[in-house]
Amino acid sequence: MPSTMSRPGEVPQARIPQRRNGKLRVAAILKAGAAVIAEKGYEAATMAEIAARSSTKIGSLYRFFPNKEVLANALIAHYHEGVHNAFDELDSRIQSLSISALADFLLDLMVDLHKGAGPTMKRLLEIPEVLSVKRGEFSKSIHKHIVRTLTLRSPSLTANKAQDMAVVILGNMKTMAAFSDAADQSVRPGAIEELREMTRIYLKSRLKTKPV
Amino acid sequence: MPSTMSRPGEVPQARIPQRRNGKLRVAAILKAGAAVIAEKGYEAATMAEIAARSSTKIGSLYRFFPNKEVLANALIAHYHEGVHNAFDELDSRIQSLSISALADFLLDLMVDLHKGAGPTMKRLLEIPEVLSVKRGEFSKSIHKHIVRTLTLRSPSLTANKAQDMAVVILGNMKTMAAFSDAADQSVRPGAIEELREMTRIYLKSRLKTKPV
């Protein structure tokens, strides 16, 4: 397996396109990459197919993404950014939200992401850690965001408590994401409502203090 | 063109060992297969490594498991059975369990499975459906079990309600399983307790009727 020629320690980076054409190309590659990975998983997705689906020549693909991992990382970063922005918005409105609304917001966040990305994110999170530095950072980052949001809403929460709660809420968010997969036929709309309700009940039991 | 020798339409099956020697071999292969898949994921696991770790020659491995998917299916079936038995035991004691105990039992079930299997099951569930018929049957089967257990405990539940609740509980069980992965460093013991508590609260809010 040929490895990217680079001095040891040098981490290959995605090349940032300068011209308009290049930006379109990168966007197309990212989209195709997401689609192929969503369908087949990271390992089974081939650079050749990603190139073909984005009408990119394989040589060009490698000019923008020097290897497969860089492409995966770019995809992760892409969704990362979406999550980041969503939380910023949430935090700006946190004081005016009821606990129920907060619960709903968090779960919807994942659904929205999935609408845009399909199961891509899930697939990317399956990559064994050995293969990807970025993998894992994503979950950690969301976790931190949730901790911050919870603390903003309920300043009296201890750090540990907030951390533990955030893990549970992240779990619920992932469950919600899994529900969004079309493949899962067994999930009726009622189940989504149950998950919402469980999250609301849980948050209410933990965040009793109302914002002033 | 490698393809399992069989008349068209015939689905390749794991060969059941007849002699003592073969049984030992199959057991060793299953164990090694679980380990390798747990470490690297289904795609990255190679038949050669599974053979080596079980001190089996590659030809012998293929005698019993005519292809990689059959091996994966055998592994799935293996855990399937464990779950099956655990639920049967649960159901036999269902009337004497408090709601909290029921919640704990369900979550522990996954933890126990993971103690025996490591992340193998999780890895196997990552296999894209295109590759495996069995994949997905597993989740569906657990779902059915939960539905049955809930209905036994609370006969007044409508079928739909039980179905929806089961999906949510299955989600919590999967979250718990994820917590069991050593890799996930961010999960403190407190988080596990939070997940338990959320499940208890949820079940209590839904299964009000007490057993006599």
Next chain:
Amino acid sequence: MPSTMSRPGEVPQARIPQRRNGKLRVAAILKAGAAVIAEKGYEAATMAEIAARSSTKIGSLYRFFPNKEVLANALIAHYHEGVHNAFDELDSRIQSLSISALADFLLDLMVDLHKGAGPTMKRLLEIPEVLSVKRGEFSKSIHKHIVRTLTLRSPSLTANKAQDMAVVILGNMKTMAAFSDAADQSVRPGAIEELREMTRIYLKSRLKTKPV
């Protein structure tokens, strides 16, 4: 599970070389493929040997011919074209040929093909139909050509009669091709002349009407 990368339903095709280098490579592969298949038969011929004989790395071979069958089909198509051209030439001169000359032309056509191709064609025609769509089309195509030629020469022939005669003539052509195989030691030159003579006698008995 090795399988040509392509969306399901897509039939793998030989890649057409764009650059000079690729064209030379493909020509060399075709030549080596013909030689190896001629020597050992389709099944026993290995892609590795074909690669080696054409001084091609195995990966490059597969770039142009995504699997063994595609290579065989390409070879078939190659000879197909030769036959096509020969018949076109024959038809352009059909009015000026005596029946004997027509018979000779047809038989020689196969001999010429064999001089260029050795027993490759014969070997390719041995491929079980299950393995090759193209196989069989070749014979059918020659058959059609003979029908057309006969009808041109003797317009009064009914369609059915022409079809039946063409099958017999094709049989004689194949017999002639078999004679060309050096391996068959039992065939003396006299036998070739006998086959020619039988074909002449037969055609004369069927195509009595002379062209005006």
Next chain:
Amino acid sequence: MPSTMSRPGEVPQARIPQRRNGKLRVAAILKAGAAVIAEKGYEAATMAEIAARSSTKIGSLYRFFPNKEVLANALIAHYHEGVHNAFDELDSRIQSLSISALADFLLDLMVDLHKGAGPTMKRLLEIPEVLSVKRGEFSKSIHKHIVRTLTLRSPSLTANKAQDMAVVILGNMKTMAAFSDAADQSVRPGAIEELREMTRIYLKSRLKTKPV
């Protein structure tokens, strides 16, 4: 590829079954072998499938036929015998047969063989000579028979002439055999009649002397 353990020069032979049971077994194996080889060709036919189709355990199969080639040779010998007997019968009646009847007899001989054997014989004759000593002997043997038959019918034929004619007739017989393959859809009954007629015409032109 493990090779049969035997002292150099020792040719492995089919074991002749002693008991009734063994004879039935051998017959079943031969039948299954013929079927599988007919379908897939010699190379692609596997000993395992032949064993399975004849409900024989692989170990037992090898007790009767110590390797694949021996099995093929046994199959060849089997048909060989049939041809042998047919020619003996023909020769005993040769003086009373018209030339047309002689032609018909020869062609029918192949058709009959094919009815019993399907394309097996054809497949066996495709085996590259390197792999089989027996291969080729079969054709030669039929050739000799034809020579003898022709000479009996027309004692004035020179040896060379008889040899050459026999080659051509054998060609016609093989063509007729090819016609018998169900796969070949393009062959209408009329074509068979044409082939018969061509053979009759040919023989008549060569064997003018009538039997007294």
Next chain:
DNA sequence: TATGAATGAGAATTCATTCAT
């Protein structure tokens, strides 16, 4: 003797990545 199991040298095919034009 019957037969399930063992063997291992190959065969086909893949694919990330590099490079020359």
Next chain:
DNA sequence: TATGAATGAATTCTCATTCAT
């Protein structure tokens, strides 16, 4: 710069044949 071509180690799977119980 764009892109077709080159590379080759790695992977899955096969199957004739042998052997131990």
